[in-house]
Amino acid sequence: MSESSYLSTLIGKQAAKYGDRAALKYRDYKRGAWIPVSWNRFAGKVKNVSRALIASGVQVQENIGVFSQNMPECLYTDFGAFACRVVTIPLYATSSESQVHYIVEDAAIRYLFVGEQYQYDVAYRVQQLCKTLKRIIIFSPDVVRAQEDTHSIYYSEFLQSGDDGTLQAEVDRRTSESGPDDLANILYTSGTTGESKGVMLHHSCYEAAFRAHDKVLLTLTDRDVVMNFLPFTHVFERAWSYYCLTKGCLLCINLYPQDIQMTVREIRPTAMCSVPRFWEKVYAGVHEKINEATGLKKSLMLDALQTGYEHNIVYLMNHKTPPLLLHLKYKFYERTVYSLLKKTIGIERGNFFPTAGAAVPKQIEEFVHSVGINMVVGYGLTETTATVSLGWTDDYRTGTVGHILPGLEIKFSEKGEILLRGETVTRGYYKKEALTRELITGDGWFHTGDAGYMKDGFLYLTDRIKDLFKTSNGKYIAPQAIETKLVVDRYIDQVSIIADQRKFVSALIVPEYRQVEKYAHEHHIAYTDRADLLKKPEITTLFQMRIDTLQQEFAHYEQIKKFTLLPEPFSMEKGELTNTLKIRRAVLMKNYAAEIEKMYEE
Structure with a gap:
């Protein structure tokens, strides 16, 4: 590795290697087509951004902000910033x-890059209140x-300021x-607990992560087509995308999260990192089809x-050879049922x-592996540059989060906390x-706040230490274990367990409204609106x-x-979910105080 930081020269080096081959693709919604961006063009944009940042007077190690959904411009800005030693902060x-306002x-932050109208409007209001924010740079030309x-x-005007070739010498320096x-x-x-905290990731963190992943992700190559679905702001997608660029993969950037099912079918990616929610929806869809089927089709x-399940989980996962008859049957389903399912998803x-x-x-993971989809379950944190552990593609065990990434040391506190x-x-x-002093010891051990244990070389997670509830009877409850079990049900969309300092466990449940309405229709249950439907005794019994x-x-x-069935889903707007869709329990306790108290009335 050269003396320069790896990411500061990455795109230029890949352009020298791949030239006019596509590095990125993005969906043009006006034309309904995917537009490729070559490595050469990508490298040209990066140089342009670096010069424009210097023309704007951005200093070495100054912070700039990127407040946008996933767009190619996010990556141009990131790598342009790295080349001139500028720090990027995604929002x-x-x-x-x-x-x-808090982050700016x-x-x-003096320079804030924004994506579309919503981000611009918010940023412009923040600018009236902020002493620091000097300029907003707008990615989308459609913003008013x-x-x-x-x-x-606009971004195009910003890039023009970098057309001055004499600035390149300063970039190179x-x-x-x-x-x-x-x-x-x-x-x-x-955080699910309140105030945001800024995790500092140095170039050394990313470089160490790339070296470690090279030892375990042996099948990722420059032939892979990768869909970027999670926000680049999320450490998982960010570190993964940077890593894919080091391998020369083609990145296909999904702009709107709600469009993912359409864009996956258009791109047909070979890899995509996602959260369990994506696979839960696939599982629910398949089981809905099975429930609607009858006769031979259903039994098939x-x-x-x-x-x-028998072939992949009982035998292969446990490194055993499946019996010949089972193997032949599996191969038949692989050509028919499984391949049709994969094609339908894309x-x-x-x-x-x-x-x-x-x-x-567990049943989501078993289902995905049963139909021959190679899901790699892992565990990571922002503080660890994403990956802590992952199941290798040929050595995984369901119910675990895989093996520890090479180069990481792990130990457990008396409470079972992962360090x-x-x-x-x-x-x-x-x-x-x-x-920093509270969570990272003098000799470098980081307290994750997660509890777990190792067995047979696999890491098992038990719960968030901070999330353990203690009932008024002194019993400890792990809410996530119960919640994870329930969200698999096709009638349940979201669930939050209540138990802390209470006599017993209760739950706030957001039903899968479509399924409940379908059930009401099939069972001739009359109702006026959703709230009325959820109060019906037949629905409570269900x-x-x-x-x-x-x-x-x-x-x-x-x-x-x-339990209480809620007529409205938990939402980010009401502060009930974090940006990564984790539940903010304290907010739910406040927003649904009346409903909760009602469950505990004698």
């Missing part, structure tokens, strides 16, 4: 005004600026002086799932699919020395039956005794 495209002030806004410029000890990103985590589909060319960000329900040490671990939180079936394996004190 979630859905961030509220107060979240943006905390990081003293406020009438009185004389300072904001900065690149040559860059190194692994430069700060690359500050990633603000939208059920047999295909059972055959896949992943029939699949290489592997990294999945993390939340616990994967980590290694080059991919953050050096600390931006401007938060006390918090949910009670399903919950009782799902929670059989839990101890009596862990089981849900009462």
